[in-house]
Amino acid sequence: MRPQKSIDGERLIAVFSDLVAPLGKALPASSEVVLHDLSRLPNSIVAIYGDVTGRRVGDPATDLLLQLTIAGDFDHQDAYETVLPDKRRMRSTTMIIRDVAGNPAAALCINTDLSSWIAVHDIARAMLGAVAERPEKSIPDAAAPVTETFVRDVEELAQQLLSTALADAGVPVELMQKRHKIAVVRDLRARGMFLLRDAVETVATALNVTRFTIYNYLNELGEDDDAPGDAALPHPKG
The missing domain is CATH 3.30.450.20 (PAS domain)
Known part of the structure; x- marks a missing residue:
């Protein structure tokens, strides 16, 4: 991507x-x-x-x-x-x-x-x-500020993306059903989370699932071969 x-x-x-x-x-x-x-x-x-x-x-x-x-x-x-x-x-x-x-x-x-x-x-x-x-x-005719996070390392960026997506889901992870978790993965994919190294493992840990489950969610969302931006990570073999 x-x-x-x-x-x-x-x-x-x-x-x-x-x-x-x-x-x-x-x-x-x-x-x-x-x-x-x-x-x-x-x-x-x-x-x-x-x-x-x-x-x-x-x-x-x-x-x-x-x-x-x-x-x-x-x-x-x-x-x-x-x-x-x-x-x-x-x-x-x-x-x-x-x-x-x-x-x-x-x-x-x-x-x-x-x-x-x-x-x-x-x-x-x-x-x-x-x-x-x-x-x-104080600034006349100023448009509403855009939400943009300026970070100094990838770990901070990953945590920011995760916290925003989980907050937007509106359901605690321990109460999430599959549809909620897929929605979080969809949100994270749109935010570019899967351009980050080790993103699959990071998201899996946050959602209390395995990385294989995250790959399955991505497949269900239409990414059959590669998680977006996750080219550095080989797709797991069965």
């Missing part, structure tokens, strides 16, 4: 890797520029400038980028808002870089911490005599 490497894609990634630092230096210090090699998902970060999210080269993609990859949604994502775990609001843009054949090769992301800008906005309104608004309403 992850995009495949290509010679032109590798060339583009090399070119954009050299542009990440100059672009980051041209932006305010509250911004971060990140380049993802989509063929390396989940540990896709190959270049980064800035420290807004605290990530480094070799760290994984966000849950949102995984989900868009699974859905094949490789359109640009412009100026969407996200919220960090410490409640800071960010404005993010993701540009998909395609090779000469039109296949997605990389994602160039710009994340800007809005905290200081919100504070300046509120001060300006107060100085002009306007009633100060609550910080979360």
Whole structure:
């Protein structure tokens, strides 16, 4: 399910890797520029400038980028808002870089911490005599923030995906029937969980079933040969 490497894609990634630092230096210090090699998902970060999210080269993609990859949604994502775990609001843009054949090769992301800008906005309104608004309403016409988790390792990403899917199921694992567990697996597949190494074992443990059961659930969901993104894991033999 992850995009495949290509010679032109590798060339583009090399070119954009050299542009990440100059672009980051041209932006305010509250911004971060990140380049993802989509063929390396989940540990896709190959270049980064800035420290807004605290990530480094070799760290994984966000849950949102995984989900868009699974859905094949490789359109640009412009100026969407996200919220960090410490409640800071960010404005993010993701540009998909395609090779000469039109296949997605990389994602160039710009994340800007809005905290200081919100504070300046509120001060300006107060100085002009306007009633100060609550910080979360300070940016006019702002769209509702997108849920996106910025993690520093695959284990943290896996736990985030699992906790979200289990919470959405609305049924404690110990009370789940087969239909509930299949629904959780379907949700996790859509979120890109099975792009992660050892995903089958991780999900099996969380749902109190064997990994063979997870493969059976995936087969029932229409993946007869390979669990999405689980190419590193051989399908178990009977």
